[in-house]
Amino acid sequence: MEKLKLTNYLIVIVGPTAIGKTALSIQLAKYFKCDIVSCDSRQFFKEMAVGTAVPSAAELSQAPHHFIQNKSITENYNVGDYEREVLPLLDDLFSQNNVQIVVGGSGLYVNAIIKGFDEFPDVSDEIKSEINARYNEKGIEYLQEKLQELDPDYFDFLQQNNPQTLVNQQRMKRFIGVSMAAKAPYSSFLNQEKNNRNFTPILIGLEAPREEMYQRINQRVDLMMNNGLLHEVAGLKSHQNLNALQTVGYRELFDYLDEKISLEDAIEEIKKNTRRFAKRQLTWFKRNEHTQWFSYKEPLQNILNYLNEFTR
Numbered sequence: 001m002e003k004l005k006l007t008n009y010l011i012v013i014v015g016p017t018a019i020g021k022t023a024l025s026i027q028l029a030k031y032f033k034c035d036i037v038s039c040d041s042r043q044f045f046k047e048m049a050v051g052t053a054v055p056s057a058a059e060l061s062q063a064p065h066h067f068i069q070n071k072s073i074t075e076n077y078n079v080g081d082y083e084r085e086v087l088p089l090l091d092d093l094f095s096q097n098n099v100q101i102v103v104g105g106s107g108l109y110v111n112a113i114i115k116g117f118d119e120f121p122d123v124s125d126e127i128k129s130e131i132n133a134r135y136n137e138k139g140i141e142y143l144q145e146k147l148q149e150l151d152p153d154y155f156d157f158l159q160q161n162n163p164q165t166l167v168n169q170q171r172m173k174r175f176i177g178v179s180m181a182a183k184a185p186y187s188s189f190l191n192q193e194k195n196n197r198n199f200t201p202i203l204i205g206l207e208a209p210r211e212e213m214y215q216r217i218n219q220r221v222d223l224m225m226n227n228g229l230l231h232e233v234a235g236l237k238s239h240q241n242l243n244a245l246q247t248v249g250y251r252e253l254f255d256y257l258d259e260k261i262s263l264e265d266a267i268e269e270i271k272k273n274t275r276r277f278a279k280r281q282l283t284w285f286k287r288n289e290h291t292q293w294f295s296y297k298e299p300l301q302n303i304l305n306y307l308n309e310f311t312r
Contacts, residue, residue, distance in 0.1 A: 007098065007199075007200060008094045008098050008099075008100075008198055008199035008200065009098060009099050009100075009199060009200050009201075009202055009310055009311050010090070010100055010101075010102060010113070010114070010199040010200070010201045010202065011028060011032075011099065011100070011101045011102070011202050011204065011307060012101075012102045012103075012110060012113070012114065012201050012202065012203045012204070013025050013028075013101065013102070013103040013104075013204055013205075013206070014103075014104070014105065014107075014110060014203060014204075014205045014206075014285045014291065015105065015205045015206035015207060015281070015282075015285065015296075016105065016207070016213060016277075016278035016279075016281045016282050017053070017105050017217065017220075017274060017277060017278050017281065018053070018213070018216045018217045018219075018220040018274075018278070019206045019207065019208060019213065019216065019278075019296050020206055020296045021103050021104070021105065021206060022053075022055050022059060022103065023059075024103075024206065024300075024303070025063075025101050025103040026055075026059055026062050026063050027300055028101055028303075028304075028307070029062075029063035029064075029101055030062060030063060031304060032097070032099040032101070032311070033097065034063075034093070034097045034099050034100050034101055035063065035064040035065070035066060035093050035097075035100055035101065036063050036064065036065045036066070036101045036102075036103060037065075037066045037067055037086060037089065037090065037093075037100065037101065037102045037103075037113075038065065038066065038067040038068050038102075038103060038104050039067070039082075039086075039102055039103070039104035039106055039109040039110050039112075039113060040052065040103075040104035040105060040106055040109075041079070041082075041104075041106040041108070041109050042106075042244065042247055043067070043068055043069065043104075044067055044068075044069070044070060044071045044077065044082075045069065045071055045072065045073045045244050046069040046070070046071065046072060047072065047073050047232075047235075047236060047239075048073065048232070048236075048244065048245075048247075048250070049069065049232065050224050050227050050228055050229045050232045051224060051229050051232060051233065051247070051249040051250055052247075052249075053220065053224070054068060054069060055068065066089060067082075067085075067086065073236070073239060073242050073244040073245060074239070074242065079108050079109055079112050080112075082109055082112055083112040083113070083116060086112070086113055087113075090113075090199065091198070094198070094199065098311075099311050100199075105281050107281065107284040107285060113201075114197065114201045114203075116197075119189070120178050120182075120186075120189050121178060121181045121182045121189075122181065123174075123177035123178060123180070123181045124181065127177050127180050127181055128173075128177060130180075131143075131146075131173050131176055131177055131180075132173070134146075135169070135173065140169060140172075143169060143172040143173065143176065144172070146176050147172055147175055147176055147179075147186075150175075150176060150179035150180065150185060150186070151175065151179055151185035151186050151187050153185065153187055154175065154185060154186055154187035157187070200310070201290075202292075202307060202310050202311075203288060203290055203291040203292065204291065204292050204293075204294060204303065204306070204307070205285055205286075205291045205292070205293045205294070206293075206294060206295075206296045206298075207282065207293050207294070207295065207296065208295065208296045208297075212296075213275075213278060214275050214278075217271060217274050217275055217278060218271050220274075221249075221267065221270050221271050221274060222267075224249065225267060229249065229253065230253055230256075230263075233249075233250055233253040233254065233257070234253075234257060236250070237254065237257055240254045248270060248273045248274050248277055249270050249274070251273075252266045252267075252269040252270045252273065253266050253270075255269075292306060294306075
């Protein structure tokens with residue numbers, strides 16, 4: 001008799017920074033005897049341990065982890081690269097256990113796993129240089145005029161629905177570059193049929209009352225400083241312009257090292273900017289109506305009861 005194929009379930013744990021996602025993921029991994037895949041876009045980088053709250057050695061030893069400190073800040077690594085690498089890994093993990101766990105606060109990377117993205121043509125360095133040269137010569141007017149010329153429908157859509165995008169130079173350069181490389185409008189590559197996934201995602205979110213969330217963030221920043229964040233940032237100062245380091249906790253301390261602000265002010269800025277970041281994370285994740293939200297203090301058994309309704 002042919003063996004019945006089990007449905008694959010991907011438990012996706014989301015929520016704001018410092019809410020307890022790592023601890024919950026380890027508890028669930030031990031229960032389901034499965035692995036943990038990180039989708040925290042800064043924990044990928046091996047040079048950034050303290051400032052990204054990478055799980056401790058004790059935590060890492062309790063369950064197999066993937067995409068933790070596996071890249072260098074000097075690598076040109078993006079969400080498309082992540083999608084191409086993470087899907088084959090999940091296929092392999094599901095061949096061993098039909099329940100696996102993804103955890104992280106990077107909404108774009110969560111989407112890469114559970115939905116995928118539209119595929120765009122590569123933009124050559126020559127095209128990028130041409131766009132930058134014209135931009136340096138004429139300013140944002142060049143970008144607006146060029147986008148309107150190459151993709152008038154998308155230009156009008158942005159103007160009516162998301163005018164802020166029209167002043168975001170980097171995104172406009174991207175739209176123009178794709179249009180030039182493909183010799184077709186950028187908008188023609190949007191809303192392509194996404195690849196089907198061989199798993200059913202189960203999204204669970206952790207949350208807390210705002211004041212408790214902010215208190216946890218402030219405490220984490222203090223702990224990071226005590227654990228050597230300033231020393232870590234000082235060692236990366238020569239790389240401070242890299243994209244990976246344009247991150248809360250690093251930018252502020254670079255300002256301190258450049259003698260722009262005091263250390264006390266830098267720490268307060270880290271706390272303030274982290275609180276803002278957490279608020280944006282919640283806004284992003286709350287858009288998904290399929291996410292089941294739990295208090296960060298929720299008894300583990302209640303969460304297991306919810307998950308077992310799917311995975312049994």
